[in-house]
Amino acid sequence: MISNTLDKKWQELWAARELFQADDYSKKIKYYVLMMFPYPSGSWLHMGHCKNYIIGDVISRYKKMQGFNVLHPMGWDAFGLPAENAAIKNNIHPGEWTDKNIEVMKKQLKKIGICYDWSREITTCAPDYYKWSQWLFLKFLEKGLAYKKTKKANWCPKCLTVMANEEVVDGVCWRCKTEVAQKELEQWFFKITDYSDRLLDDIKKLKGWPEKVKIMQENWIGKSYGVELDFKIENSPAGEKISVYTTRVDTIFGVTYLVIAPEHPLAQKLARGTKYEAPLKEFAAKLKRQSEISRTSDLTEKEGLFIGAYAINPFNGERVPVYAVNYVIMEYGTGAVMAVPAHDQRDFDFAKKYNLPVKVVIQKPDNNGRPAADLTEAYISEGIQVNSGEFDGKKNTEAIALMSEYAEKNKIGKKTINFKLRDWLISRQRYWGAPIPVIYCDKCGIVPVPEKDLPVKLPFVADFQPKGGVSPLAAIKEFVEVPCPKCGGAGKRETDTMNTFICSSWYFLRFCDPKNDNAAFDIEKIKYWMPVDQYVGGIEHAILHLLYARFFTKFLFDLKLINFDEPFVNLFTQGMVLKDGQVMSKSKGNTVEADPLIEKYGADTVRGFVLFAAPPEKEMEWNDKGIEGIWRFLGRIERFIDNTLPLIKDAGPVVPKQLPKELKAFYITLNKTIKKVKEDVEREFHFNTAIAALMEFVNFLYAFEPSEEQKNSKEYRALLRLSSEDILLLLAPFTPHICEELWERLGHKESIFLNRLPEFDPAFVIAEEKEVPVQVNGKLRGRIIISAGTSKEEALARAGILPTVIAAIAGKKVVKIIYVQDKLINWVVL
RNA sequence: GCCGGGGUGGUGAAACUGGUAGACACAAAGGACUUAAAAUCCUUCGGUCGCAAGAUCAUGGCGGUUCGAUUCCGCCCCCCGGCACCA
DSSP: OOSHHHHHHHHHHHHHTTTTOOOTTOSSOEEEEEEOOOOOOOOOOBHHHHHHHHHHHHHHHHHHTTTOEEEOOOEEOOOSHHHHHHHHHHOOOHHHHHHHHHHHHHHHHHHTTOOOOGGGOEETTSHHHHHHHHHHHHHHHHTTOEEEEEEEEEEETTTTEEEOGGGEETTEETTTOOBOEEEEEEEEEEOGGGGHHHHHHGGGGOTBSOHHHHHHHHHHHOOEEEEEEEEEETTOTTOOEEEEEESOGGGGGGOOEEEEOTTOHHHHHHHTTSTTHHHHHHHHHHHHHSOHHHHHOTTSOOOEEEEEEEEEOTTTOOEEEEEEETTOOTTSTTSEEEEOTTTOHHHHHHHHHHTOOOOOOEEOTTSSSOOGGGOSSOOOSOOEEOSOGGGTTSBHHHHHHHHHHHHHHTTSEEEEEEOSOOOEEOEESOSSSOBOOEEEETTTEEEEOOGGGOOOOOOOOSOOOOBTTBOGGGGOHHHHEEEOTTTOSEEEEOOOEEOHHHHTTSHHHHTTSTTOSSSSOOHHHHHHHOSEEEEEEEGGGTTHHHHHHHHHHHHHHHTTSSSOSOSEEEEEEEOOEEETTEEOOTTTTOOOBHHHHHHHHOHHHHHHHHHHHSOTTSOEEOOGGGHHHHHHHHHHHHHHHHHHHHHHTTOOOOOGGGOOHHHHHHHHHHHHHHHHHHHHHHTTTOHHHHHHHHHHHHHHHHHOOOOTTTTTOHHHHHHHHHHHHHHHHHHTTTSHHHHHHHHHHTTOOSOGGGSOOOOOOGGGOSOSEEEEEEEETTEEEEEEEEETTOOHHHHHHHHHTOHHHHHHHTTSOEEEEEEETTTEEEEEEO
16 A cells, blocks of 8 residues: 555645645744755756755654744755756756756655745746845945955866865865866955854854864864064065964974975065076976975975075074975965974974984973984974073973063064965856856946846856856857946956855745845844754765855844854754765766655655664665565554554543553553654654664554453553554654555544644653563673562562572672662672 | 774664663564465574573773773774865
8 A cells, every 4th residue: 555656645735735835924933944955966866865855854844743833945056067067068058957957856856755845946046046146246245255366276177167175175176076276367255264263163153063064164264373473584685584374483492494385475586696596486387387286295295495595583593594395385374484393294304305403392201302313203292392592491382372472572473373264266167157246347447236237147158168267158248248337338247157155155044035026035034934943964065065154144144134143053964875885976877766666665665764774874885675674664554553443443532540550551662652752853863763663662562462351442442543643643754655644544634744743641651560680790690570669678589589690699708789779680799 | 194983793773871782674594374476474583502491702902990881991903084284
């Protein structure tokens, strides 16, 4: 009876009754559960996707059955390169390709019984959505947080566009895995670095986020406390100084040379006109050709050359040579570093190679004045200052503070904070994205497109291939050539489009008010629905999307457009589905499609199996061996209810206090099951053990044999009916179709989802009889069954007569008896 | 290298604050029903010894704390994820 016909029947009824539509401003408490919306890639849904949406669906239905006003929307992150590539390959418009894919995916989501409020569906490539993405861009521009600059940017030679640092993973493009190159280009940036501190500090507020994700964000932001110190250049008529940044000012007396990035303007300037000029130029040129990854990999051998200059250590006046090296990068700190080979591994490696002196200034606590020649590696741990003038004898951890103060007082340096986080590069040289709404005018400069002219619609183009670092839009004359909105003179439209992460940085807000033509969203609706109570998605977005979404939220909070500054209260990152040890994905060709399984077993079995196989946060290696187990389980429930239907059709309510002993134990088993299922779901979504508890209960029902006189008693019949109903209610979020169906067979006219989950009766969750393990010296020697609350004396008496216990104690001296009421008895003997 | 998370039967996994290790399933074996098969129902199912009662070993390895450790502590091995010349 479990079948696709059944799936279809209920899916249609749910849709027709608008059962899962969220109600703005309902008096019920709201609950916003959101899945990271997908890119409509057109691949048939595979089990990896399904797991994700099934988890969200269970949460959504469960919350609904707890009486919440649930918002569970779905949309499409529909701008992006695959659509464009498909367009180039198959000569189909990206929009058309995207729409088709959305249709397919939507149908599939419905087929596994996911209940979204489809009336709120949004598509980021639709003008009524990207109009507001553009509007948000203008807000950033207005506040000075969007700016243009020329910078060496990450360039993907395959996608033919630039990308943000966050999109470069292990030196390759996160999407196409091509090695990323560097290209000097003028680009649009969002000043996310203005929010570095808040993005970092507010991680504390994210109590409902996995520790792992928070740590990843923290590392990405990469805040460090240090000192910037000025080293004067010896014999420099212009009074040049090299500024270095260090987090280890305590090692300043150990500086034996300075290292500077070869592209540092000062390096070039100091070498000018000397015999070092030419080699330095060559060295810099060589590094420029090298990709960022091979340059900054710590496997790359350290290389460098003396540039002919000496610098003076501001602490002790020592004269040290300046080297241009490959291991210092211009983008971080000041682009120059003081080298302390004794206490920094990189400097140590370099010093060994070029025979530079090593001077120990931090002594290991357990080692008296170890000579530098002895060091086989840098000593980077804590210790005591030596060879450090007036700071000798101090703990280095204390010296850091003292020496920072000293530097500030003597005006040779200042305390500085550095971040690894860089500004977000948001322009892309591609067609299928939201056009950046600005116009260039020779007279007025960069002019924002007036709000009334939004959206700047993507024009229809024939050739989607980007050319020479510019978007295909640049070839559309009608698009590019527009009058300047300010002076009316000749203007040129920006042809870059926005990074798609912009569209996904605020979509959760649009779901609260998806049809608004006058604003991105209405503040009152936002106040009602936001923040998202439960966000669910893949760990792969731990930095990219989640950091950007937090940034947008804080920006909108500052504009007073929203009333909270963190978007997601709870975050759940589900484990990926693997096949042959690899993430399931279309490009790898290792997908297991959901469709055939749904055809064979129905949606409920597929859902149940995915949930039962492992806890949801854990990654699972796909194997459909176990699917029969869920199929049988659902069959057992159906048969049980069908078979007992004559007995329970008109059964009355259970009156717990009047139950005879045997049935009371039955009732307690039911209550314990309710408690366990709800606890497991509410404690980190452990659906697997919740389902196992229900299986156990069903097994109990099959095994239970009432006595002759109870068989047809009204108490027994009431208990059977209650059990059947509670099983269905508890199981409904997991396997909704069969539960609806059986609920109906029990005689209910309304959807099961309009009912509350059962509550357990706290007076009936403790079994009256307990099996207690009996140990001798912690080793299990037997078990006794006692009624709850049996006294210590009686329990010991009962346990003490067990032959195994007598044998184990015989001839030994009893030292102690451990007794835990109703739980454990343990004799300690010598 | 650093930071996270793991390592439990043939398999997926349970064991929530230290208290009966392996719940619940899959696979396997046997049985019942059936002309037969499927479906269903019942039984067995970590290793070794034993007819059995039971004994003994067993949660990556070695130690420690404890009456008692999958759980706490120390050291080590392996796997997965993240970060990584960031000064």
